[in-house]
Structures are given as structure tokens and as C-alpha cells.
Amino acid sequence: MTSSHIAKKQDLPPTAWAVLGLLSFPGERTGYELKKWADSSLRFFYWSPAISQIYAELRRLEELGYASSARSGPEELRTKRRYAITAAGREALAAWAADTAEAGPPVLKHGLLLRIWLGHLSEPERLRTLVVEHLEHTRGHTRGELAAVREAMAHAAGVPEWAFPALALRWAERRHLAELELAEALLEDLAEAARRERARPEGAERQAGGDAPTPG
Amino acid sequence: MTSSHIAKKQDLPPTAWAVLGLLSFPGERTGYELKKWADSSLRFFYWSPAISQIYAELRRLEELGYASSARSGPEELRTKRRYAITAAGREALAAWAADTAEAGPPVLKHGLLLRIWLGHLSEPERLRTLVVEHLEHTRGHTRGELAAVREAMAHAAGVPEWAFPALALRWAERRHLAELELAEALLEDLAEAARRERARPEGAERQAGGDAPTPG
DNA sequence: TTGCCCATGTAATTTGTTACATGATTTA
DNA sequence: TAAATCATGTAACAAATTACATGGGCAA
Known part of the structure; x- marks a missing residue:
């Protein structure tokens, strides 16, 4: 050096x-x-x-x-x-x-949402299943993992060293709840979109409309 | 084959x-x-x-x-x-x-939370500032970006091709609100932790307690 | 005429993963 | 005594970024 x-x-x-x-x-x-x-x-x-x-x-x-x-x-x-x-x-x-400045905005990589965004490629029923499976996984597996950490954390309750990890855990738990609510709302939106689709004039199902101007 | x-x-x-x-x-x-x-x-x-x-x-x-x-x-x-x-x-x-199966659970990389988790390294005041800055950035910059996409999306309202991107955008907007609520709750938790810290018996501030058993 | 946006690419490098190799210690 | 878990590392590779090189078109 x-x-x-x-x-x-x-x-x-x-x-x-x-x-x-x-x-x-x-x-x-x-x-x-x-x-x-x-x-x-x-x-x-x-x-x-x-x-x-x-x-x-x-x-x-x-x-x-x-x-x-x-x-x-x-x-x-x-x-x-x-x-x-x-x-x-x-x-x-x-x-x-x-x-x-170093931190920058949080980055999220959510495979389910990419699939929703690409919803025109899947059967509506399959799409719904994807969200339901995500909900179940989040409610079961992810929840269990957080609970296990929470339990391990209880040991160190009151130890000042662990106050901040406890704060972060609380945040993660709340985020977990938010994730569930988000998925539930998505499920409803999906159902509503399906209803609207069924109500549309016949013969107009999912053809490509030539050049579209690519909004977000 | x-x-x-x-x-x-x-x-x-x-x-x-x-x-x-x-x-x-x-x-x-x-x-x-x-x-x-x-x-x-x-x-x-x-x-x-x-x-x-x-x-x-x-x-x-x-x-x-x-x-x-x-x-x-x-x-x-x-x-x-x-x-x-x-x-x-x-x-x-x-x-x-x-x-x-391919999708796996969503992955999040949140620099602010890592810093909170490491809160024992910072002045409480600095920590608070970090969260406030995150809140401001999320309320201002991030919100503006989403609004711009929303506006661009309005063009294509009703075009079936863009129904799913619109769904994903809605999810992103709701997620944005959840992120704000999470940060606000964190700010409160931080204030509460500071109150508790001030109330603790004197002379016991942030020393290392030898070997701790590393909870989550 | 300067500077910005459009547009395409290469090169070097860093970051991160999976697969593999090895062996000690603990537990059923 | 077989297995799982603890424990450390190497090698090969994949994924992704930054920096660089190039040049057209357009607007202040």
C-alpha cells in the first residue's frame, strides 16, 4: 500500500x-x-x-x-x-x-408485483392464485420467522444494547402487517378489474392495440 | 426430446x-x-x-x-x-x-433501517434527523415521481393493455403511504425510547455488557 | 456554439452466488 | 456410529455497475 x-x-x-x-x-x-x-x-x-x-x-x-x-x-x-x-x-x-446521502432511497424487489404488472400474460385466475399464495406465505412463514426473533429478543428486554434492534424489529413487524394489507387490497383491485372486464363490450378481449405510447 | x-x-x-x-x-x-x-x-x-x-x-x-x-x-x-x-x-x-416458486419472498434493502438497527453508534438527535429526512424525501421526491407516473397513466385510462400496470401503480402508491406511516411510527418509537433512556438510573449509559447472547 | 438529450455500445471492475473441499464437535 | 450442525475456506462463475468512447439532432 x-x-x-x-x-x-x-x-x-x-x-x-x-x-x-x-x-x-x-x-x-x-x-x-x-x-x-x-x-x-x-x-x-x-x-x-x-x-x-x-x-x-x-x-x-x-x-x-x-x-x-x-x-x-x-x-x-x-x-x-x-x-x-x-x-x-x-x-x-x-x-x-x-x-x-449515502443511504439513498430504499430498494424493493417484489417478484409478485412484477407478475401483476405483466398481468396481461396470465389467466386472471392464475393471477389471483399468485396473490393468495403470497398472502398465505406472508401470514404463515414470514410471520413465524418474525415471531421467533421476537421471542429471542424477549431475553434481552431492558438491556440497552438491544434497544435499537428491538426498534428495527418493531418496524419489521409493522411492515409485515402493511404487506398483508397491501396484498389484500390488491386482491380486491384484481377482482374489481375482472368484474369490469366481464362488463366490457363483447369481442374486444385482449388484442394488441398497435403502437401504444408507453405510460408508466 | x-x-x-x-x-x-x-x-x-x-x-x-x-x-x-x-x-x-x-x-x-x-x-x-x-x-x-x-x-x-x-x-x-x-x-x-x-x-x-x-x-x-x-x-x-x-x-x-x-x-x-x-x-x-x-x-x-x-x-x-x-x-x-x-x-x-x-x-x-x-x-x-x-x-x-420462482418468485420467492420480496426483498427489501432499507438503508435507514440498518442505521436505526445500529442506533447505538449515533447520537439520538442525529438518528431522529435521519428519519425526518427520510420522511421528507418520501413525502416530497418519491411522491412527486409517483404522481408523474399517475398523470402519464391517465392518458391510457380504459385501454385494456394498461390495466395491470395501473394496478401495480396503485399498489406502489399505497405502499408509499405505508412507508410514510412506518416512518412516523418509528419516529414515535424513537422518542419513546429516548424518554425511557432519560428515565433510567444514572451512570448506566451505553457501556458494553461483556458477552451478550445475540438475539435478533 | 455550447450544452443537453438521444442512442449504442465496450471495457474494466466489483459484487455476490453456488458448488466444492475439508474436518471438528455434538446429538440421536 | 451415523447424522446433523459447526466452522472455514477456495474456485468458478454470474450479475450488475461505472467509466469510457462515439456520434446525431436540437434548442438556448
């Missing part, structure tokens, strides 16, 4: 900051533990990287001096390697967290 | 399907047009690829026989190239759209 490489601070990929963020909580952890933890926290509002990438980011963070690690056994064996955040790492992370 | 060649079900990246989806609406379009259109539609519930990637996907789709293109001028000049979906493309896209 020569002077030409001087500290281009603060432009690490989101994953690096997320991993460093996990390390910013008290205690030392292995990459494996970090992955499991990310799966039950970050995943609900950010995202959980592959385990191989977590190891890669940990190596990078250590190179940057943002994290330090210690093996639990002799070097030759592939023993546990526990990571901890350094003072420099904590400082860099705090600077990043305070940067509002 | 021997069993060794079973179905080889086209598994293309999401971007390819999204681009093909844009092409599935009547009319032929250039890559440039597709990009602008994606920015004002897909972006609100899926995502809008870089222009260079759109060109790359268009090439791939043409190779696969899912799209065809025609130049508007002589080959040597870099003239406009307009793309259209083929019958095979339409069929493949419809199959993909009907595949519920």
Missing part, C-alpha cells in the same frame, strides 16, 4: 458495513455465527449475504484495520476464528451510519 | 425477464426507451437496471430467439435499433410469470 492508495475512506460495499455493524455489538463472533445472526435480523430490512461472502468481508475488514481476529487453537488446524471490531472500525462505521 | 434434454427450463436472471416484460407490451422500442420506461415503472416495485445492462440483456434475448430487432438505417451507422418480442419470447415469459 503506497501513498497513491491513500485512504479512500468510506466507500465499501453495503455488505461490508452490514458485517461490521454486526461486529459493533458487544462480544466476539465467528463468521458462521454472524451469518446465522444476519439471517434473523438484517434479513428483514436489509439483506443477508452468503456465508462465503461474509468470510471475504471479514478478511477485508481485518486488512483495513476495522476488525481483528484471534484463532482459538493452533494455526495449522482450521479452528474457530473469532472477530471483534477495532476502535478504527467503530469510528468508520459511525461515520458511515451518520451519512444520510 | 430425450430425457437427457428435459425441459432445460430457461433460468435467466431477473433482469432478463424484466426487460422481456417491457417488450411484451405492444410496440417496438429502443434500449434507451426501455431504460427510461423502467425508471418510471419497474423501479417502484422491482428495479431498474443500468442502461448498459439493458443493451446486454437485449442481445441475449435476441440470441435466445425471445426478441428480434431491426435497425432504422444502414448497418454501418450506429442508428436506432428497435426491439420486439417474439412468439417464443412471449411464451417463455408467460411460463416464467406463472411460476410461483
